[in-house]
Amino acid sequence: MIASAPGKVIIFGEHSVVYGKHAVVSSIGWRCYVNVEKSGDFLITSEFGKTKLDFFGKHSYISYAVKRFSEIKKIRGAKITVKSEIPPDSGLGSSAAVTVATLSALNAEFEAGLSREDIFSLARSVEIDVQGIASGVDSFVSTYGGSWIIPERRRFKTNLEFGLVNSGEKSVTSEMVRRVADLKKEHPDIVNPILDAMDSIAVKGAKCLERNDLKEVKKLFRINQSLLRALGASTPKIDGIIADIEEKGFAAKITGAGGGGYILTTGYGDRISIGGEGVRIEDSEDWRISDNGQG
Ligand code: MEV
Numbered sequence: 463m464i465a466s467a468p469g470k471v472i473i474f475g476e477h478s479v480v481y482g483k484h485a486v487v488s489s490i491g492w493r494c495y496v497n498v499e500k501s502g503d504f505l506i507t508s509e510f511g512k513t514k515l516d517f518f519g520k521h522s523y524i525s526y527a528v529k530r531f532s533e534i535k536k537i538r539g540a541k542i543t544v545k546s547e548i549p550p551d552s553g554l555g556s557s558a559a560v561t562v563a564t565l566s567a568l569n570a571e572f573e574a575g576l577s578r579e580d581i582f583s584l585a586r587s588v589e590i591d592v593q594g595i596a597s598g599v600d601s602f603v604s605t606y607g608g609s610w611i612i613p614e615r616r617r618f619k620t621n622l623e624f625g626l627v628n629s630g631e632k633s634v635t636s637e638m639v640r641r642v643a644d645l646k647k648e649h650p651d652i653v654n655p656i657l658d659a660m661d662s663i664a665v666k667g668a669k670c671l672e673r674n675d676l677k678e679v680k681k682l683f684r685i686n687q688s689l690l691r692a693l694g695a696s697t698p699k700i701d702g703i704i705a706d707i708e709e710k711g712f713a714a715k716i717t718g719a720g721g722g723g724y725i726l727t728t729g730y731g732d733r734i735s736i737g738g739e740g741v742r743i744e745d746s747e748d749w750r751i752s753d754n755g756q757g
Pocket residue numbers: 472475476477478479480553555595596597598599600635639717718719
């Protein structure tokens with residue numbers, strides 16, 4: 463069976479969400495597709511190559527997804543094939559999407575009867591297995607799809623348009639989350655107020671998005687980016703790209719863990735459609751997405 467799951471953007475609240483603060487997140491149109499077929503052995507194939515279960519290499523999220531799934535339903539083996547439209551190490555939730563899609567495809571192929579909430583909960587465990595610390599927000603939005611205010615799990619709608627610009631640098635979530643955690647441990651008196659300010663930005667930001675208040679959203683983007691920069695989540699290259707975008711009259715911030723990856727803008731760059739479907743299941747006969755991963 464094939465399962466697919468969407469990538470995501472964090473509009474407000476990356477990093478602070480790890481510490482229980484609010485986040486405003488949305489799924490995007492780019493998806494990751496995983497085909498699972500019963501087999502006597504494990505074989506994982508993706509754009510990164512072919513491996514068996516590979517916990518510390520190319521396929522860590524998939525391998526841990528199999529491990530977590532096997533704790534619920536024992537399986538002898540599976541042929542797992544991945545095609546993704548979500549660029550890796552981009553801050554756009556490719557790891558959560560491949561995890562959620564793998565768990566959902568295993569669930570469908572082996573008829574384990576897991577609910578969406580079970581899938582989310584297992585995916586969150588996998589994120590923690592691989593990254594050490596994770597809020598689970600990426601897995602949540604990838605499982606359910608749509609636009610959400612976290613932790614309330616309240617859906618929201620906006621007519622505002624967003625764009626993405628690739629920084630060309632890699633964003634490695636585990637490394638960035640650890641870096642912020644270290645800074646917080648070193649300077650709690652400085653970092654905690656920053657996280658509190660990010661919380662207020664997310665709460666206000668959600669309201670501004672709902673009333674389509676572009677002017678306020680741009681202001682909040684700028685403050686949020688400055689605070690993310692203070693936490694060490696920006697880079698000189700990202701700062702330069704954002705300065706150029708600002709000169710054109712837009713606002714921009716990192717989205718996701720930062721240190722690289724994509725920059726979210728108030729309309730400049732590649733337009734993205736936010737919201738849309740969460741997990742989708744298709745029959746393997748429908749394995750019709752082309753080799754370059756475009757649906
Ligand atoms: C990564 O997309 C978002 C972070 O807040 C980490 C997490 O929430 O687990 C940086």
